[in-house]
Structures are given as structure tokens and as C-alpha cells.
Amino acid sequence: MPSAPPADNCLLIVGQVAGSCETRQSPAGVPISRFLLEHHSGQVEAGISREARCRIPVVACGEALTGIAGSLVAGTRLRVRGFVSRANYREGEYRLVLHAARIEMLDHESSED
Numbered sequence: 797m798p799s800a801p802p803a804d805n806c807l808l809i810v811g812q813v814a815g816s817c818e819t820r821q822s823p824a825g826v827p828i829s830r831f832l833l834e835h836h837s838g839q840v841e842a843g844i845s846r847e848a849r850c851r852i853p854v855v856a857c858g859e860a861l862t863g864i865a866g867s868l869v870a871g872t873r874l875r876v877r878g879f880v881s882r883a884n885y886r887e888g889e890y891r892l893v894l895h896a897a898r899i900e901m902l903d904h905e906s907s908e909d
Contacts, residue, residue, distance in 0.1 A: 805879040807894055810902065811835035813872045814851060817865050822857075829856040829865035833876060833894070853883070856896040864899045873902040 817831040831854050839848045854876055856865040868874070877898040882890040 807880050808877045810875045813868045817868045827862040829862040852894050854894045875900040
């Protein structure tokens, strides 16, 4: 399968961990962690204030990222940077997933949503 041409695909989002993190090993032995990130912020669109909310699944691969993800508990505030791709959720149904390249835990005083 030929690779896709390079293109911009970067998401940076702040939110809270919703639920628990699960970690498994890929068939190749690579550790993979998954958790759900919940985002809530105020945004301005076309000059009008609006509320933005979403939940996005996050996948973290490799020792360094799964080490961070494995210590997460519900409610932990994070800044996650990575790329989005689709994942097969159910037979024939796809969802966007954030593949983390960097996970930064935020202190409780931060208000950068």
C-alpha cells in the first residue's frame, strides 16, 4: 500500500481524563494505552461566544507515553498533542482518535482550556 503524501495533521487540546486508562501490548510487543479526554471551553466563532465540548479517544504508543498514560486517573488535566486518524469502532463504523505524540499533565491552577 503506497503511503499518503505528507500533509498537516496536528491537534493540540486541553482537557480532563474521563474514566480509566487501559494498556495492552500490540502483537509486535509495543505497549499501547487508551483513554478518553473530555474538553470544555469557551470559543469565539464569527464574533459570537459559544461553548465547545467534546470527548475524544486518545491512543498513546511506546514506553514513554504509556508510562505517563498508565499513571492517569479520572479528572487529571492534560494537554495532548498529536495527530488524528480514524479507528474502526464497530463493524463498518469509524471514529476519530487522537494519536498522542506528547502528553503534558497540567496543574490544577491552569485555566488554559
